[in-house]
Structures are given as structure tokens and as C-alpha cells.
Amino acid sequence: MRKVTAIFVLAIFGFYMLSVFLTIPFGEKRDNVGQHYLANTVKETGAVNTVTSIVVSYRGFDTLGEVTVLFLAATGLGAILFDKKGKKRRLQHASLIVRVGAHLLYPLIVLLGAYVFVHGHLTPGGGFQGGAIIATGVLLMFMSYRSFETSHKALIYIESLAGIVFVLAGFSGLIWGQSFLQNVLPLGEPGRLLSAGIIPIIYIAVGFKVGAELTGLLDNLLKTIK
Amino acid sequence: MNFSPVHFIAVPLLAAFLIPIIGRFSKEVVKLIPGAVLLYLSYVAISLYPHTLQKPIVEIIAGFKPPFGITLYYGPLAAFLVTMIMIVGFVIWLYSYKFIIREPLEKYYMLFLLVIAGAAGIMITGDIFNMFVFLEITSIAAYSLTAFLRDKDGAEAAFKYLLIGSFSSTFYLIAVMLIYANTGTLNIADIATKMQSVPNQPKIFIMILFMVGFGIESELFPLNGWAPDAYSQAPSPIGGVFGGIVVKASTYAMMRFAFVLFDFRSTFEFILVMGVITMVIAEMSAMRQQQIKRMLAFSSIGQMGLVMIAFGVGTDASVQAALFQIFNHAIIKTLLFLAAGYLVFHSGSKKISALDGLGHNKPITSFFFALGALAIIGLPPFAGFWSKLYILTSTAKGGFLTVIVLILISGIIEAVYYLRVVSRLYFKKDVSKDSVRRTPLSGIVAMGVLAIVIILIGFYPHLILEYIQPAAHDLIDKASYIKFGLLN
Amino acid sequence: MIMIYILAVIIIVAAIFSVKQKDLLLAVIGTSAISVILSIFYYLLQAPDVALTEAAIGVALSTIIFVIAIKKTERYEE
Amino acid sequence: MVYYITAILLILIGMYAILTKKNIIKIVIGLSIVDSGVNLLLISIGYIKNGTAPIFSVEGLTPDKMVDPIPQALVLTAIVIGLGVTAVALSLVIRLYDHHKTLNINKIRKLKW
Numbered sequence: 001m002r003k004v005t006a007i008f009v010l011a012i013f014g015f016y017m018l019s020v021f022l023t024i025p026f027g028e029k030r031d032n033v034g035q036h037y038l039a040n041t042v043k044e045t046g047a048v049n050t051v052t053s054i055v056v057s058y059r060g061f062d063t064l065g066e067v068t069v070l071f072l073a074a075t076g077l078g079a080i081l082f083d084k085k086g087k088k089r090r091l092q093h094a095s096l097i098v099r100v101g102a103h104l105l106y107p108l109i110v111l112l113g114a115y116v117f118v119h120g121h122l123t124p125g126g127g128f129q130g131g132a133i134i135a136t137g138v139l140l141m142f143m144s145y146r147s148f149e150t151s152h153k154a155l156i157y158i159e160s161l162a163g164i165v166f167v168l169a170g171f172s173g174l175i176w177g178q179s180f181l182q183n184v185l186p187l188g189e190p191g192r193l194l195s196a197g198i199i200p201i202i203y204i205a206v207g208f209k210v211g212a213e214l215t216g217l218l219d220n221l222l223k224t225i226k
Numbered sequence: 227m228n229f230s231p232v233h234f235i236a237v238p239l240l241a242a243f244l245i246p247i248i249g250r251f252s253k254e255v256v257k258l259i260p261g262a263v264l265l266y267l268s269y270v271a272i273s274l275y276p277h278t279l280q281k282p283i284v285e286i287i288a289g290f291k292p293p294f295g296i297t298l299y300y301g302p303l304a305a306f307l308v309t310m311i312m313i314v315g316f317v318i319w320l321y322s323y324k325f326i327i328r329e330p331l332e333k334y335y336m337l338f339l340l341v342i343a344g345a346a347g348i349m350i351t352g353d354i355f356n357m358f359v360f361l362e363i364t365s366i367a368a369y370s371l372t373a374f375l376r377d378k379d380g381a382e383a384a385f386k387y388l389l390i391g392s393f394s395s396t397f398y399l400i401a402v403m404l405i406y407a408n409t410g411t412l413n414i415a416d417i418a419t420k421m422q423s424v425p426n427q428p429k430i431f432i433m434i435l436f437m438v439g440f441g442i443e444s445e446l447f448p449l450n451g452w453a454p455d456a457y458s459q460a461p462s463p464i465g466g467v468f469g470g471i472v473v474k475a476s477t478y479a480m481m482r483f484a485f486v487l488f489d490f491r492s493t494f495e496f497i498l499v500m501g502v503i504t505m506v507i508a509e510m511s512a513m514r515q516q517q518i519k520r521m522l523a524f525s526s527i528g529q530m531g532l533v534m535i536a537f538g539v540g541t542d543a544s545v546q547a548a549l550f551q552i553f554n555h556a557i558i559k560t561l562l563f564l565a566a567g568y569l570v571f572h573s574g575s576k577k578i579s580a581l582d583g584l585g586h587n588k589p590i591t592s593f594f595f596a597l598g599a600l601a602i603i604g605l606p607p608f609a610g611f612w613s614k615l616y617i618l619t620s621t622a623k624g625g626f627l628t629v630i631v632l633i634l635i636s637g638i639i640e641a642v643y644y645l646r647v648v649s650r651l652y653f654k655k656d657v658s659k660d661s662v663r664r665t666p667l668s669g670i671v672a673m674g675v676l677a678i679v680i681i682l683i684g685f686y687p688h689l690i691l692e693y694i695q696p697a698a699h700d701l702i703d704k705a706s707y708i709k710f711g712l713l714n
Numbered sequence: 715m716i717m718i719y720i721l722a723v724i725i726i727v728a729a730i731f732s733v734k735q736k737d738l739l740l741a742v743i744g745t746s747a748i749s750v751i752l753s754i755f756y757y758l759l760q761a762p763d764v765a766l767t768e769a770a771i772g773v774a775l776s777t778i779i780f781v782i783a784i785k786k787t788e789r790y791e792e
Numbered sequence: 793m794v795y796y797i798t799a800i801l802l803i804l805i806g807m808y809a810i811l812t813k814k815n816i817i818k819i820v821i822g823l824s825i826v827d828s829g830v831n832l833l834l835i836s837i838g839y840i841k842n843g844t845a846p847i848f849s850v851e852g853l854t855p856d857k858m859v860d861p862i863p864q865a866l867v868l869t870a871i872v873i874g875l876g877v878t879a880v881a882l883s884l885v886i887r888l889y890d891h892h893k894t895l896n897i898n899k900i901r902k903l904k905w
Contacts, residue, residue, distance in 0.1 A: 003812050006812050010804045013804070013807075014803075014804045017803075018797070020427060021404075024837060030860075031410055032411060034410075037861055037862070038858050039855045049763070050861040051761075051864045051868070054865040055869075061288070061296045062355060062865075064239065065362075065869075066359060066873065068340065069359070069366060070876050072340055072366045073876030073879045076367070080374075080384075081887065082330050084890065128770075132767070133770050135775060156246045156250070160243050160244060160247045161247075164243050167236055168240075173289070177289060178289060180236065182288055183288070190848070218775075218782075221779065221786075221882075222782060224782075224886060359873070362873050362876075362877070373884060378892070384884055385816065385881070385884045388881055388884065392877060393810075395877075396826055403837055406862070718794055722794050725802070726801055726802070729801075729802055733821070733825075738815070738818070741818065748825065755835075759836060759838075759859070760839065760843055761845065764835060767867075772871065775875065776824060776875055780821070783882040788894075788895055791895070
């Protein structure tokens with residue numbers, strides 16, 4: 001009965017939603033603020049990747065909030081599972097092949113993650129993707145070596161300091177410029193690694209922060225006692 | 227460096243990022259940080275207020291002019307509400323200082339700061355997607371705080387809240403993308419100028435999505451299933467945070483959208499009808515509650531219904547009355563939750579029946595509870611009286627006579643169940659054995675501040691009306707919102 | 715073009731599979747398959763940034779978190 | 793067009809799971825399916841036929857041939873937020889299992905809708 005009602009309600013909702021979305025033609029160019037960003041991004045922010053320039057510069061405030069959401073998720077998870085955290089991860093011993101493979105891959109994965117967030121303003125990717133890749137690499141080590149530990153203290157410091165760098169970068173715009181998060185550094189030549197002013201700094205901070213947060217989150221979950 | 231509205235968000239975030247590091251060295255300092263931050267922000271809010279009266283402060287983020295960058299719109303309304311939540315937040319911190327003894331303390335204070343930062347963000351941002359981000363910050367912090375006690379019911383309540391909350395954010399996000407596809411912009415003022423050209427079908431769909439999305443957080447019927455559980459299972463000060471801060475933020479967002487984006491008659495009629503239904507059902511449910519905090523939660527839903535009615539009438543006077551009611555509800559309901567927190571603590575049970583005779587044993591806390599109860603049912607000479615009076619007169623002028631009858635009836639129901647608790651406190655024989663534990667000084671000061679405000683406004687309502695009038699104009703005046711919001 | 719239709723059908727089938735499947739671990743593999751195909755879709759829709767994010771977060775991390783949660787609770791739906 | 797339909801179907805399937813399933817991990821899976829659907833919908837709104845990715849990686853790319861970058865930036869944010877919500881939800885699931893030793897929503901007393 002409950003299922004039939006749910007299907008009925010959802011079918012009406014879906015039909016209505018589809019009919020609304022059909023009024024928006026697919027694949028057509030529309031006149032919107034996105035066009036302005038495409039036309040001006042290289043000139044105004046110095047970044048080649050428009051998505052990065054929007055995420056970090058034009059809508060950088062959203063990103064500050066986004067970083068906060070991840071921070072909150074890690075904090076909330078820590079609070080909810082507070083007294084269930086054990087000392088050790090309870091995993092089975094991985095086989096030799098897995099361990100050797102993990103050992104070889106781990107530095108490469110971390111390097112890839114770092115590459116992705118350092119080149120965020122030039123190529124696809126950025127702080128979030130890079131941080132997530134690094135956390136995946138650490139996870140691989142967690143699973144292969146039971147004794148592999150990340151320093152809890154270091155994670156907290158990285159997480160907090162990276163967040164503070166982000167907010168202070170924001171305030172630097174308020175102090176030396178006119179507005180919060182404004183770029184106060186030279187833009188440089190578009191397409192070079194050292195360009196786009198404040199964008200790489202923020203994205204590197206975001207990369208460290210996301211990497212540390214996700215690692216801490218996974219560590220916390222893995223150590224939870226059943 | 228001059229004060230700017232961005233401090234309301236950036237400073238709590240900075241403090242929240244700092245807390246884990248400081249927590250490694252000293253727990254005592256961690257407990258003081260939120261108080262210092264909220265005191266500072268109250269000061270910023272008060273000192274910014276005179277500027278907003280001349281002209282709303284529109285803060286540009288990252289140096290890009292609207293509609294290309296994100297802007298913060300800090301008009302008299304935002305100033306009024308932000309000042310309110312900062313002061314209420316400070317009082318709740320003062321109360322938490324001795325009340326929250328459960329580990330992890332630093333996580334509690336981080337979540338507490340971020341829920342306030344998120345609510346302030348919803349109130350001052352001028353960009354719909356940015357509002358989504360702040361909405362998520364507020365809700366995730368609220369979910370975690372609901373489960374903070376880590377007991378059976380807390381986890382259940384938080385999970386329920388999370389499910390309903392994610393429906394809300396999904397609907398909101400779909401609405402945002404429809405608006406972007408139709409108008410090509412995300413700035414609220416810019417959307418308002420382009421809303422005329424949107425065809426009717428998407429417009430109504432967007433309106434419904436927004437109303438459902440915010441209706442969940444503003445406790446509108448039938449979307450308020452999360453509220454009684456979350457209020458009663460969260461630590462008591464967090465009940466105050468929900469009633470005084472989180473709900474206010476999403477009510478603000480709903481009203482802003484109703485007045486700026488969907489200012490057609492049917493929106494307001496819809497809000498009015500939903501408000502009436504919410505109020506009547508909530509007051510009747512409150513009557514049946516056995517647990518004190520659940521009763522307060524239903525009463526809170528009923529009060530928000532009253533606010534919605536006043537907004538739905540939609541005249542200048544009724545909007546003023548609604549804002550007055552929002553303010554009173556924030557102050558009084560916070561006082562009630564804080565007092566109920568210690569009453570529950572002293573009696574050792576959440577049941578109303580366990581409160582028998584506590585008025586003799588714990589006179590101060592009981593007095594504050596009784597004062598809050600008398601104020602919220604609208605007895606003179608307390609603050610609640612004036613706002614209810616204004617709501618009644620403005621609704622009468624709008625010509626909604628049936629609504630007035632319903633408001634009066636639910637007012638009587640409210641009086642019955644509050645007075646029932648108060649009479650239990652004072653006119654029953656003392657059954658509690660506990661005479662050792664005392665209410666700590668910080669808790670008494672926190673409740674005392676709120677009580678003084680209630681009595682003061684009860685005698686001199688014009689003190690607060692002075693601030694409400696410009697705020698109401700700011701909400702109603704769509705043209706000036708567009709003009710200043712786009713920096714023309 | 716035909717490939718898009720095939721992928722769309724697979725994604726819906728994967729979604730229904732992960733809702734209907736009683737073994738939660740398999741259901742999570744279903745959501746991870748959804749993420750893989752979504753990531754291809756994002757690439758086809760000229761959104762490489764989002765494709766990378768979905769691949770890193772949707773396919774890897776989100777799945778892992780689910781798997782850990784299942785490990786800490788129960789594997790089979792009653 | 794096929795993208796719109798796929799995305800809306802994903803949203804509906806996810807919501808169906810949330811509304812009818814008894815297992816709380818299943819409900820969280822439903823949440824993440826809804827999220828995926830919303831993200832796909834948002835990206836497909838920004839697509840332009842025969843457009844290129846909004847990155848000026850090689851010479852000769854012109855802005856008017858590029859797809860809309862804003863939905864991409866928004867989805868980037870939405871994906872990360874979705875991960876955060878999922879993590880908190882699953883920690884609550886672990887906590888609930890710890891108290892009740894079951895994932896069945898009917899056996900967890902008050903959680904009924």
C-alpha cells in the first residue's frame with residue numbers, strides 16, 4: 001500500500017518536474033552570467049580554467065562555505081562516534097602482493113593528488129579533487145598495513161592551519177584591497193604555474209585541508225568499534 | 227580596518243578552525259572562545275546598525291560587481307535579525323558554559339559557532355546558491371548537535387531530521403537550477419528584475435519548491451515532523467538555538483523570497499493558510515504532550531504559525547507585528563528552553579509530572595520558567611502581550627475575522643497548557659529529593675538577562691518598535707532591494 | 715549517440731538494482747557503478763572538472779565510507 | 793534530452809528508496825542517488841551543443857563555443873556537500889545500530905514516518 005502511494009505521488013511529481021524542465025531547451029546557448037565569466041576570466045583572474053576561477057575567485061565565498069561543510073562533517077562525525085573510537089583498525093592482514101603494490105602506488109597517488117591541486121588553475125581539477133585523491137592513497141595504505149598510522153596531531157594542525165590560511169587570505173583582500181577574498185597579488189602571465197594571483201594559494205590550502213579532513217574521517221570510521 | 231558584514235561569517239569560521247589547535251593546550255580557553263567571538267560580533271552588529279538606516283550596506287566579495295560576484299546585503303532587516311541572533315547566541319553560550327559538561331567539549335563549541343555563522347550567512351547573503359551553502363552548514367551542524375548526547379533517542383531524532391532536511395536541500399537546489407536556467411543569474415536582486423519574463427508554469431513550480439524547502443526548516447505543517455524530536459533530544463541550550471536562531475534564519479529566507487521574487491497574491495494566501503493550519507494543529511498537539519521539552523517544541527511550532535499568519539496578511543503593520551513576534555519568540559522561547567533545561571536536570575526526568583513542587587525547591591529557575599510562560603501566552607505587562615496585540619489588530623485590519631477567532635482559541639489552549647505546568651511547579655507538594663545541586667551562576671545570569679529584556683520590552687515596547695519599523699520597510703520595499711542590491 | 719542511450723539504460727538499471735538488492739554490499743557497488751557512468755556523462759557534457767571530482771569522491775570515497783559503515787553494522791537487509 | 797530524463801528518473805528512484813525502504817543504510821543509499829540525479833540535471837542544463845570544456849588550454853579556443861561554467865562550479869560544491877551529508881548520516885547509522893542492534897526502521901521505535 002505504502003509502495004503504491006509512494007509510486008503514485010512520485011509519478012505525479014516526476015511528470016510535473018519533467019514538463020517544467022522541457023520548457024528549458026537542452027543544449028542551447030542562453031544569455032547568462034556564465035558568458036561574462038568566459039569572456040573575462042583570463043583578463044580578470046589570470047586563471048586559464050574558468051571553472052577554477054569561478055570556484056575560487058568569483059564565487060570563492062561558496063568555497064569557503066564548502067570547506068566548512070567538510071570540516072563540519074568531520075567534526076560532527078567525531079562528535080557522534082566520540083566514545084566508540086578504538087585504538088586500532090580491525091582489518092585482516094593484506095596479502096604480500098597487495099602490500100607491495102600499495103607501497104609502490106602510495107607515493108605516486110600522493111604525487112598525483114598534489115599535482116592536481118597545484119595545477120588547479122591550469123588543468124581540470126583542484127583542491128577538492130587533489131585532496132580526495134590523496135585521501136584515497138592514504139586509505140590504500142590503511143588497508144594494506146595494519147601498523148600504518150597517520151599522526152593525529154599533524155592532521156589536526158594541517159586541517160586547522162589550512163583553514164586559517166584560507167580565511168586570512170580572505171582578510172588580506174579586506175586589508176589591502178576593497179573586499180573580502182579579493183586578489184591582492186599580481187596576476188602573472190596566464191597559463192604559467194605561478195599565475196592567477198591568490199588562486200593557487202587558496203587551492204593548495206584547500207587541497208591540504210580536504211586531504212587531511214578526509215583522511216581523518218576515514219581513520220575515525222575505520223577505528224570505530226563494532 | 228572598518229567593520230563589515232563579512233565579519234559575521236569569517237570570524238566564527240576562523241575561531242572554529244582555531245579551536246582544534248587551542249584545544250590541544252587548554253580546554254578552558256576553548257570554552258571562552260565562542261563567548262569572546264559572539265560578544266565581538268554583537269558589538270560589530272550594534273555599531274553597524276546606524277549605517278544601515280541611511281543606506282543598506284552591500285558588501286562585495288572578491289571584488290566583482292553584482293551580479294557577477296557574490297554580494298552580502300546588510301539592510302535594516304538583516305541588521306535587526308543578526309543583532310538578535312548574536313545576542314541570543316551569546317546568552318546561550320553563557321548558559322552552556324557550565325551546563326555542557328559532556329565531552330567532546332571543543333566539538334560542541336565548534337558546532338555551536340558554525341550553526342550561528344550559518345544562520346547569519348543565510349540572513350545576509352544576496353545570492354541564492356550561497357544561501358544553499360549556508361543552509362547546509364546550518365543543517366549539518368544542527369544534525370550533529372541533535373545527536374550530541376549520543377543516546378538512543380538523540381540519534382533517532384538526528385537521523386529523522388537529516389532525512390527531512392535533505393529533502394529540503396534537494397528541493398532548494400532544484401529550485402536554484404530552475405531559476406538559473408530561466409533567468410541566467412544567481413543574484414537575488416538581479417533575479418527579481420528578470421522574474422517577470424519567466425513563464426508561469428516554471429514560476430509556480432519554483433515557488434512550491436522554495437516554500438517546501440524552507441517550510442521544512444521553518445516548521446510549517448506538514449513538514450515539521452522533525453522538530454519535536456530534535457528539540458527534545460538535543461541538549462537544552464541547543465533547543466534554544468533551534469527555536470531562537472535556526473528557525474528564524476529560514477523564516478527570513480522564506481519571507482525575503484516571498485516579498486522579492488514571488489510577490490503575487492496567491493503566495494501570501496498560501497502562507498496565511500499554512501500558518502493557520504500549523505498553529506491550530508501544533509497547539510492542539512502541545513496540549514497532549516507529557517514531556518516538557520516536547521511541549522515547548524510544539525508551542526514553538528505554533529508560534530511560528532502565528533508569525534506566518536502575520537506575514538501572510540502582508541500589510542506593513544502586520545509585517546511589523548510578525549517581526550516583533552519573531553523577536554519575542556526568540557527571546558522568550560530561549561528563556562523557556564534554558565529554564566526547562568535546569569528543571570529537567572534537577573528533577574531528573576523529562577516528564578512534566580516530575581516537576582511537581584520544584585517551585586519551592588528551586589525558586590530561581592522556576593521563577594524564570596513561570597515568567598517565560600506568562601510572557602509567551604501574551605499576558606501584560608510582558609513582551610509577548612504587545613506582539614500578539616499587534617498581530618490581532620493588523621489581522622483585523624486586513625479583514626481576516628475567522629483567522630482572529632482561531633488565533634484567540636489557540637491562545638487559550640496555549641494558556642491552558644502553560645499554566646498547567648506553572649501550577650504544577652508552585653501548587654503541588656514537593657516530591658523532589660534533590661536539594662544539593664544548585665543552578666550555577668552563569669546559568670542564572672543568562673536567564674536573568676533574557677528575563678530583564680522581556681520585562682523591559684513589556685513596559686516600553688517602543689524601544690524595540692523603533693528597530694522594527696525600518697526592518698519591515700526593508701522587507702516590503704522590493705524596489706529599493708533591487709536598487710541597492712545591484713549597486714545602482 | 716547510441717552509446718549515451720546505452721549508458722542511460724545502464725545507469726537506471728544500476729539505480730534500480732541498488733534499491734532492490736538485499737545484499738547491501740552489492741547495492742553499494744551499484745551506486746558506485748552509477749558514479750562511474752555519471753563521471754563518463756560529465757566528461758561527455760564537457761565538464762572535466764566535475765568528472766574528476768565525481769571519480770575521486772563519488773566512485774572512491776563515498777563507496778568506501780558506505781563499505782566501512784556496512785562493515786560496522788550488518789550486511790544483509792531483512 | 794536523454795540526460796534530463798535519466799536525471800529525473802534517478803531522483804525519483806532515490807526518493808522512492810527513501811520513502812519506502814525499511815533498512816536505514818538503504819535510505820542513505822537513496823539519498824546519494826538523489827544527489828547524483830540532481831547533479832546530473834544541473835550539469836545538463838549548462839551544456840551547449842558542440843561546445844568545448846571551459847578551459848583555455850590551447851590557443852584558438854573562443855569563449856562563445858564553450859559550455860556554461862557556472863553549473864559546473866555549483867555541482868563541484870554540491871558533490872562535496874553531498875559527501876559531508878552522507879558521512880554524517882552513516883555515522884548516525886552506526887550509532888543507531890549500536891543502540892538497537894538492527895537496521896530495520898520499524899524496530900527502531902519512534903522513527904516511523
